[in-house]
Amino acid sequence: MNFARVGLVGAAHLWWPDMEVQLEDPVQEVKRLRRCISDLMSLLALPAIWRGSEPLQIVQTLLDVLLRMLNLDFAYARLSDAFSVMPVEILRIAEDSKINLSSEEVRNMLGDPLAAYAQGSLPQIRDQLAVKGIAIAPAQLGVHGEVGVIVLGSNRTSFPEKTDSLLLSVAANEASIGLQEARLLSEQKRISAELNAENQMWPVLTALEIDRARPYGRARRVEVGEVLYRPGEVGRPCFILLSVSLEIVQPTIQGERLVTILRPGMFTG
Numbered sequence: 001m002n003f004a005r006v007g008l009v010g011a012a013h014l015w016w017p018d019m020e021v022q023l024e025d026p027v028q029e030v031k032r033l034r035r036c037i038s039d040l041m042s043l044l045a046l047p048a049i050w051r052g053s054e055p056l057q058i059v060q061t062l063l064d065v066l067l068r069m070l071n072l073d074f075a076y077a078r079l080s081d082a083f084s085v086m087p088v089e090i091l092r093i094a095e096d097s098k099i100n101l102s103s104e105e106v107r108n109m110l111g112d113p114l115a116a117y118a119q120g121s122l123p124q125i126r127d128q129l130a131v132k133g134i135a136i137a138p139a140q141l142g143v144h145g146e147v148g149v150i151v152l153g154s155n156r157t158s159f160p161e162k163t164d165s166l167l168l169s170v171a172a173n174e175a176s177i178g179l180q181e182a183r184l185l186s187e188q189k190r191i192s193a194e195l196n197a198e199n200q201m202w203p204v205l206t207a208l209e210i211d212r213a214r215p216y217g218r219a220r221r222v223e224v225g226e227v228l229y230r231p232g233e234v235g236r237p238c239f240i241l242l243s244v245s246l247e248i249v250q251p252t253i254q255g256e257r258l259v260t261i262l263r264p265g266m267f268t269g
Contacts, residue, residue, distance in 0.1 A: 036163045039069050043170050047178050055079065055182045056090070062175050063092040063150075070164055072154050073097040073134060074106055077141075079148040079179070098155060099134055110151055135159045139172040147176050204265040205240065213240060228268070238269040 042065065050058045063075040074097065078089040091103050101109075109129055129136055134153045137160035141147035150172055152160070160168070205213075217237070222228070222244060229236040231251065239246070241264050248268075249256040262268065 032163065036166070039163075039167055040170060042069070043167065043174055046171075046174055050178055051181075052185065053178075053182065054186070055179050058175060058178050058182060059090050060092075062171060063090060066150075066152060066168070066171055067092050067094055070152065070154070070167065071156070072152050073099050074101075074153045076106065076110060076151045076153070077148060077175075079141075080146055099132060099153075101132060101134075106153075129153060137164060137168055139168045141172055141176045141179065147179050150175070202260060202262060202266050204263070205267065206265075210240060210242070210265070238267055240267040241265065 046062065046065065050061055053061075059077045059079070063077055066072060067075045072094060074091065074093045076089070076091045089107070091106060093099075093101075093103060093106070133155050135156070137152045137154075139150045139152075141149060150168070152164075152168060154160075154164075217240070219242065228239060228246070241262055243264055245264070246262040246266075246268070248259040248262065250259050251257075
């Protein structure tokens with residue numbers, strides 16, 4: 001029993017000085033924690049700032065924020081093929097960066113980080129940049145990188161610290177959500193524009209406008225499948241649809257091609 005007790009005391013005596021060396025300054029640790037919380041709040045506020053923005057604006061804002069927030073040398077993002085109609089990649093290099101690399105060199109070294117993830121060749125990119133004294137921290141946009149990828153670079157020897165990785169993770173998550181929402185909004189705008197164009201081609205008359213036209217024509221009944229006019233006919237009247245739908249078709253070698261369907265309130269002419 002005595003031997004076991006002496007051993008424990010001795011081990012504690014030998015280990016304690018090393019722990020003292022590893023302890024951080026409590027004051028600095030509190031400051032770091034407060035700064036991390038402040039940075040997290042800033043990142044969580046970004047979606048409200050870029051709501052309704054285009055994907056390009058979202059990525060640019062995010063990279064600029066991360067560049068200043070984490071004191072980086074460069075911040076890079078590449079979007080996946082889902083955003084092929086948008087700029088494929090965006091690179092931000094800090095004005096006060098000490099790295100002797102141009103934007104083109106950084107792009108060449110990074111190549112396609114999204115493909116590097118899939119091929120397992122990301123360590124090669126790390127090694128290339130390590131020669132220049134730069135450490136990188138990558139993060140996928142989307143659960144499986146379906147949205148894109150972010151790569152942050154810094155010449156700080158401690159980069160990426162735990163707080164750096166945490167902030168990058170939160171930023172990537174917020175950006176993924178924002179970019180997906182922007183893509184949906186862009187698709188909705190495209191569909192809306194197409195619908196507006198169709199409405200201009202096939203306008204719908206109001207009840208007042210139809211009443212104004214009534215004295216210049218007469219109401220008639222039609223049967224299902226009845227052909228009102230054929231291509232090439234001249235002197236055909238204008239029909240205003242009151243309670244039926246009318247298919248406009250175009251004869252082709254393969255048969256009839258549906259052009260559009262007119263609804264009540266629309267007219268031919």
